[in-house]
Amino acid sequence: MFYRKNIESIQVSFSFLLLLACLCFNIQVKAGEVIMATGDWCPYVCEPSSEEGKEGYLVEIMKNVFHKAGYKVTTQLLPYARSIKLTRAGEIDGIIGVYRGDVPDFIFPVRHQGVSRNYFYTKRGVGWKFSGISSLKNIERIGLVLGYDYGDSEFQLYIDTHPEKTVMTTGNKPFERNVSRLLLDRVDAIVEDDKVARYYFRKMGVSGQISSAGAMGGHSRVYIVFSPALPPEKSQKLTRILTDGIVELRQSGQLAAIMEKYGVGDWIK
Numbered sequence: 001m002f003y004r005k006n007i008e009s010i011q012v013s014f015s016f017l018l019l020l021a022c023l024c025f026n027i028q029v030k031a032g033e034v035i036m037a038t039g040d041w042c043p044y045v046c047e048p049s050s051e052e053g054k055e056g057y058l059v060e061i062m063k064n065v066f067h068k069a070g071y072k073v074t075t076q077l078l079p080y081a082r083s084i085k086l087t088r089a090g091e092i093d094g095i096i097g098v099y100r101g102d103v104p105d106f107i108f109p110v111r112h113q114g115v116s117r118n119y120f121y122t123k124r125g126v127g128w129k130f131s132g133i134s135s136l137k138n139i140e141r142i143g144l145v146l147g148y149d150y151g152d153s154e155f156q157l158y159i160d161t162h163p164e165k166t167v168m169t170t171g172n173k174p175f176e177r178n179v180s181r182l183l184l185d186r187v188d189a190i191v192e193d194d195k196v197a198r199y200y201f202r203k204m205g206v207s208g209q210i211s212s213a214g215a216m217g218g219h220s221r222v223y224i225v226f227s228p229a230l231p232p233e234k235s236q237k238l239t240r241i242l243t244d245g246i247v248e249l250r251q252s253g254q255l256a257a258i259m260e261k262y263g264v265g266d267w268i269k
Contacts, residue, residue, distance in 0.1 A: 032071045034238065036062065037083035037095045040173050042199045043262035044097040044114060044222060047077055057262045058096045058113055062224055064254065065245030079171050081147035090229025099220050101149035106225040107235040109243045114222030115267045116193040118150050120213040123182060128189070130214035133158055143178035143187035146170045150191060152217035175200055182210070189213060195264055
């Protein structure tokens with residue numbers, strides 16, 4: 001009888017420890033999930049359902065790095081302005097693919113994850129070229145995306161003071177919609193990152209119908225950022241994992257393989 005009670009006591013204790021271990025494991029899995037907002041801004045971030053499963057090079061980098069660190073990365077495809085609002089409120093942990101000027105209050109890693117430069121585009125044969133803010137008086141309407149920082153303070157001031165000259169696009173697939181507006185003569189010019197523009201022109205089969213009309217400003221850095229509502233110790237840990245993980249990807253050659261899939265090179269030459 002004494003032996004049986006000891007056995008039963010050991011079995012109960014083992015069951016309790018097993019239950020406790022399972023609970024701890026579940027807590028760790030939950031704590032190791034990072035929820036990130038993405039958009040439709042290929043090749044940086046892409047909508048997999050319309051891009052043959054491609055998620056964008058920034059998303060692949062994020063998932064690769066954080067998977068190795070034991071995290072699960074969940075992405076949510078959202079309109080850009082909404083992703084900023086939800087992330088600022090702490091409902092989402094971060095955003096993949098932003099300019100510093102869009103979200104200066106967010107938590108940034110010490111190094112950027114891409115380089116961007118914006119260009120004006122017109123229908124082929126129009127002849128207009130951007131040569132400074134004064135040249136904008138020669139066109140009537142510019143197609144833009146609501147919430148974007150275009151990386152040039154003079155142009156941003158122009159947008160703010162000339163709302164009648166801009167047509168703002170919201171929702172998903174904003175650049176593709178702006179391209180359609182351009183081809184239908186609903187706007188005279190559109191502005192976009194050169195990598196993004198070339199990607200979608202090829203995809204839409206309209207490369208021969210559109211011309212580059214000049215670059216605006218200099219190069220802007222692209223980042224993966226985290227919510228200012230996160231506890232400081234968590235955001236600092238996430239940015240450190242990201243920065244260190246990209247160094248490892250670059251050294252191993254995995255980063256080059258990811259970038260090659262999207263037809264772009266390493267942003268750090």
